[in-house]
Amino acid sequence: MSPVPPLAQHASPGGSPLPEGWTARTAMADDLDRAHALVAEDHLDQFGEVDYSHDDMVEEWSELDPARDAWLVFNPAGTLVGYAKLNPRKPHWFECTSTVHPAHRHQGVEAWLVDRIGQHARELLPRSPPGERVLLAHLFNGRNEQEARLLESRGYVFARRFFRMQVEWKAPPPAREPPPGVVLRVFQPDREAAALHALHELSFADHWRHTPEPFEQWSAELRLERFDPTLWFVAEAAGELVGFARAREFSESEGWVRVLGVHPRWRRRGLAQSLLLRAFGELHRRGRHKVLLGVDSDGRSGALQLYERVGMRPVRLIDVYEKDLGLPRLSQGQTCET
Numbered sequence: 001m002s003p004v005p006p007l008a009q010h011a012s013p014g015g016s017p018l019p020e021g022w023t024a025r026t027a028m029a030d031d032l033d034r035a036h037a038l039v040a041e042d043h044l045d046q047f048g049e050v051d052y053s054h055d056d057m058v059e060e061w062s063e064l065d066p067a068r069d070a071w072l073v074f075n076p077a078g079t080l081v082g083y084a085k086l087n088p089r090k091p092h093w094f095e096c097t098s099t100v101h102p103a104h105r106h107q108g109v110e111a112w113l114v115d116r117i118g119q120h121a122r123e124l125l126p127r128s129p130p131g132e133r134v135l136l137a138h139l140f141n142g143r144n145e146q147e148a149r150l151l152e153s154r155g156y157v158f159a160r161r162f163f164r165m166q167v168e169w170k171a172p173p174p175a176r177e178p179p180p181g182v183v184l185r186v187f188q189p190d191r192e193a194a195a196l197h198a199l200h201e202l203s204f205a206d207h208w209r210h211t212p213e214p215f216e217q218w219s220a221e222l223r224l225e226r227f228d229p230t231l232w233f234v235a236e237a238a239g240e241l242v243g244f245a246r247a248r249e250f251s252e253s254e255g256w257v258r259v260l261g262v263h264p265r266w267r268r269r270g271l272a273q274s275l276l277l278r279a280f281g282e283l284h285r286r287g288r289h290k291v292l293l294g295v296d297s298d299g300r301s302g303a304l305q306l307y308e309r310v311g312m313r314p315v316r317l318i319d320v321y322e323k324d325l326g327l328p329r330l331s332q333g334q335t336c337e338t
């Protein structure tokens with residue numbers, strides 16, 4: 001077991017203080033269970049259900065360093081009441097979330113976490129490749145006005161709204177034939193991982209805040225214990241991959257479609273619909289009648305209309321507020337422009 005990190009000062013550097021007697025520290029690997037339990041309680045309170053599984057957190061903590069990027073706040077009784085994390089997977093778009101236990105809200109923990117994560121982002125800034133500005137992005141429940149006001153008071157601005165979409169199939173979903181010349185089948189990770197990575201990059205090149213990802217990083221998911229290639233579907237035409245839908249089981253009754261993309265040359269022919277219905281069909285066969293996914297509320301990509309077309313409806317809002325941290329300046333004493 002790793003040694004317990006030192007407890008933090010009451011105040012995050014330059015930020016608001018914690019109440020007297022409350023403490024904070026960065027996380028250790030074995031904090032994962034309690035951090036997940038806290039997030040689950042927060043979700044239940046805010047949304048009436050939990051859509052972030054223990055596996056999701058395992059996956060996310062594999063992308064960050066909990067001892068550096070995740071912060072925990074404890075009340076004087078030693079109970080975990082707050083958690084925030086910064087995911088540095090994209091070197092110019094740091095993704096953050098913070099959570100406070102429903103019984104301990106509005107006592108200053110929210111502000112402490114936001115300030116601590118902001119400070120941490122500045123500390124990380126010199127590690128990002130130079131030449132491009134770094135944005136700090138906070139994701140939170142779009143109906144949480146207080147979180148929005150808090151972030152605005154710290155210089156964040158509204159950037160984007162995402163919808164959590166949902167559909168529930170009482171009967172098996174209908175199938176839809178792909179366009180002529182296209183075959184749908186299950187992904188074969190041993191021989192086409194590189195081709196799928198290339199198609200992913202091509203399909204998402206114009207997507208909001210997309211950052212090209214090296215193959216090594218993209219393919220980490222293929223090595224996760226829960227990776228199930230029989231829920232990854234690809235569309236092939238004349239020996240080339242032209243579309244894909246990546247789904248997974250979420251709970252005993254729910255599935256997720258995590259990513260869907262179609263080669264630009266093959267768009268507006270019903271291919272995404274065929275892939276989506278194929279994924280819904282397989283999830284339904286496995287007892288996952290409810291399917292969820294996230295989509296940009298900005299309709300310009302066509303993804304929102306596509307999901308509405310297959311019967312999905314928004315059930316949750318996820319807002320992204322951003323703050324521009326400036327340019328990493330490696331050559332000038334590792335300072336950052338703000």
Ligand SMILES: CC(C)(COP(=O)(O)OP(=O)(O)OC[C@H]1O[C@@H](n2cnc3c(N)ncnc32)[C@H](O)[C@@H]1OP(=O)(O)O)[C@@H](O)C(=O)NCCC(=O)NCCS
Nearest residue numbers: 203260261262267268269270271272273301302303305306
């Ligand atoms: C979104 C995307 C998957 C759609 O793929 P597609 O194969 O072109 O979609 P389909 O042909 O099956 O479209 C089905 C329906 O969705 C809607 N739709 C799809 N693209 C649209 C667009 N650009 N504008 C408006 N509506 C659109 C339409 O209702 C369409 O039916 P119609 O053509 O009969 O009007 C594709 O544009 C893409 O890969 N975009 C980039 C990646 C992305 O945004 N993925 C989704 C988020 S995870």
